[in-house]
Amino acid sequence: MKKIINDPADVVAESLRGLALAHGDVLRVQEDPALVIRADAPVEGKVAVISGGGSGHEPLHGGFVGTGMLHAAVPGAVFTSPTPDAVEAAVAATAGPAGALLIVKNYTGDVLNFETAAELAEAEGTPVRSVVIDDDVAVKDSTYTAGRRGVGGTVLLEKITGAAAERGDSLDDVETLARKVIGQVRSIGVALTAPTVPHAGTPSFDLADDEIEFGIGIHGEPGRERIPLESADALVARLVTAIVEDLPFASGDEVLLFTNSMGATPLVELYLAHGIAEKLLAERGITVTRRLVGPYITSLEMQGISLTLLKLDAELTALWDAPVNTPALRWGI
Amino acid sequence: MKKIINDPADVVAESLRGLALAHGDVLRVQEDPALVIRADAPVEGKVAVISGGGSGHEPLHGGFVGTGMLHAAVPGAVFTSPTPDAVEAAVAATAGPAGALLIVKNYTGDVLNFETAAELAEAEGTPVRSVVIDDDVAVKDSTYTAGRRGVGGTVLLEKITGAAAERGDSLDDVETLARKVIGQVRSIGVALTAPTVPHAGTPSFDLADDEIEFGIGIHGEPGRERIPLESADALVARLVTAIVEDLPFASGDEVLLFTNSMGATPLVELYLAHGIAEKLLAERGITVTRRLVGPYITSLEMQGISLTLLKLDAELTALWDAPVNTPALRWGI
């Protein structure tokens, strides 16, 4: 294992220290339980948008804390959902009478821990709503599984609900909006190499030099199927097809296309893939009106990419364009 | 070789197509010769700040094209300096009577090609100045080598001169400022793994599982020495010492600390390293007043980091803080 770390058990805490130093203007970090909190939290009269999950997906979620996006992020250990008391502490630190929206990625651990946290916070008198995002079309049949995973769509959901909270929407309205976004966002990913979890010390799966994992998750859990490495044209077509053939995209739609690096795929490849994806969508009559390209939801040093499509309308577009000032996304400010 | 590409010979052109689609609001891309140009170029009455070099270091340079930074970037083949005609075309597309500043990283190829381009452009009547950045302290004795390499300092130089050009500084003044920045910026890097050049197909060097290249460049050229993998604390101390013991940093200085990922080192490690570096600088009485943390000058999918220190004063700080709107750096707008 080759990493720039000290004791694997201290990785998250030490990394958060650096995050706080680098971005003290927009956020602050709290230890034990570990939390990343907006510098100006609690924001009087506004719904607090909170998310969290295992670490190792940076900038998700801590890098999205700031004006116009998350009020707090709750980082667990690497690839491990945070515990209920940490989530509850995040609610306590950021939410007032306007309440809190918890954005939960659909993994058993996250769902269970956030569920408990919501109960605890409600018991303290804070109105809390939870939404579970499950945008990964790689998981085929949700009747016989833990359901679809929350992946790239999470980034877009956090941006859009954060903007709604910022403009003063009520908890009801922010929740309704979140469910709308979840209903019309879909993603799929592919891995060329495996990530290595610091405490495990060996790569999470073994791939031959000419194999890739299609339908990969973001935790090094193996994907839908193992296929031979293919050209960018073929691979991106495979990804686009998998998404578009899932509901709810059709010719005539306007969409946001999010081309994401899983970590180690360099920008030169990412832009190349993005260009192919736009071309393929255009051929299907789907118009890309907004884009996000970069490493925004990663899996440590895994090589790979994911594509996310969000169907847009005037409201979602305006909320996407709204000012945001976080370590990882910043515009309009 | 595991990459999301089609024909290795087409990587740069296809990637630029995606860049143009993703960031059409701030830049446009021209083919043959390949150029990345500010959407609103030429900007009447202002000095055009232009840089370029081999591709594979993204976002450098194309990702820094936009308001408040570069007017044009000239991407060569992967790790290969662009040719004089391409650089000259960039000058022709962006520079008017106010002239152009060429930012050249100190590599034989870049220096020779940009030199010729400057002559060609001057012959066409455009005032051109070139500055050569050589901030890499890993190269010890420049008398017996091609001199120190241009690395992380390039990013800061492009931002600061771009801001000066934006506020309307004359070519003389922008050049003087550039030389000042070059005089007080220093960098050093380390690699944990090697990059793989698409047309070569095999990693640029072979490192054992417990070895790292200290003093690495950004082209997979081997570094100053090969040393055993060590803890983040020890490694960052080694990097900080190498920079600080070079001129011109002293207790009492205010600096910008730029903690850069060479590509595949994930943010969780990068912030961890940044936190250690800030602590070590504080112990030496050096105050970090500005920071940049992220993958900004990379070497394809190489794992590793670099640290860059720029001594600040009120003018440089103001120029750093000035609005910028590019794919990779965006604030104040």
Place this chain on the structure above:
Amino acid sequence: MGCGAEGVTKAVLAAAGVVAEHRTELIELDRAIGDADHGENMNRGFTVVVAALADATPETPGEVLKIAAKTLISKVGGAAGPLYGTAFLRAATKAADQSEVDAQAVVELLRAALDGVRARGKAEVGDATMIDALTPAVAAAEAAAAVAGADIAAVLSAAADAADQGAESTVDLVPRKGRASYLGERAVGHMDPGARSTALILRAFAEAAR
């Protein structure tokens, strides 16, 4: 023949020991079909349980179990944290303020734990989770307790034997809950890490009761 706070503490410490010993094995099982953290998560939690028990002076089995439950809930995270946390919490609640538990009570605590995990995780036997170890364990414990003169050691030893078999049974299953479910058929041939940790913990309890 009953077991007080001290005996239950000894059992929980034995569980912590076995989790630490098998940390790498549990990581490896999870690496194959999940995200390579089960051993790390369990060990992180049980390490703090050991410290918490050293700092506290619980007077009843219920108090011991409650300390373990709260620590696991706040330190483990992931899927295992809430599930094991619930298991211990339900057992603690069941134990109430009895000063000692006997063999019959142990069966009831185990059943309460199982019901808790089922309520939280909604998994059934055959879904390839810790339920596949815990369900037969409870049944076996019940059967053992029905034998005249059965002591706690006999009950727990029967439970551990059944849990071992249950864990073994997950090797051939297609997972339907938790992270391994994404893999479908590809997970066949691998033991579920949570089923394995359940079997290990029950074995530690049984050894501690001897």
Place this chain on the structure above:
Amino acid sequence: MGCGAEGVTKAVLAAAGVVAEHRTELIELDRAIGDADHGENMNRGFTVVVAALADATPETPGEVLKIAAKTLISKVGGAAGPLYGTAFLRAATKAADQSEVDAQAVVELLRAALDGVRARGKAEVGDATMIDALTPAVAAAEAAAAVAGADIAAVLSAAADAADQGAESTVDLVPRKGRASYLGERAVGHMDPGARSTALILRAFAEAAR
């Protein structure tokens, strides 16, 4: 016994052929001590030179060399592009509008090329660059041309032999110019890729002249 536009074209095409053939070797040499692109750069440039010569109808050796020079300058990039470009450009200038070059003229073109590379790159013999192949090549060509009745083939063959030796000599040198200079002592034991390509190109010229 002179060589006109056609003969020089044949020589340049032969050089393009040998560069294509040795593309991987040159990449590998550069991978060891540089950035693994020399073979790719040279091949990209010479491929376009071949196309450019097919499209044009140069009438003198100077015109052929000028087409090659301009193409190399605008297609190769890196250090090799300007250096080889300058070499061909200086040779073209030297050839002026002569319709043919003889053995003596070939020596003069080679010397002009060498002077051009030295002026651009500022490298000396012993710095482990293409200068270490080109310098002895020019000296050997000069000596060969001084022999009564020497033809172009003899001159170029002597140049190629010397360039081979010169390239070989870079193996033991500590580089002081170009990318390999960053490596210092660690570059010892590796042949300089540019010296190797110079030797290959001169050998191709010599073969073409036979």
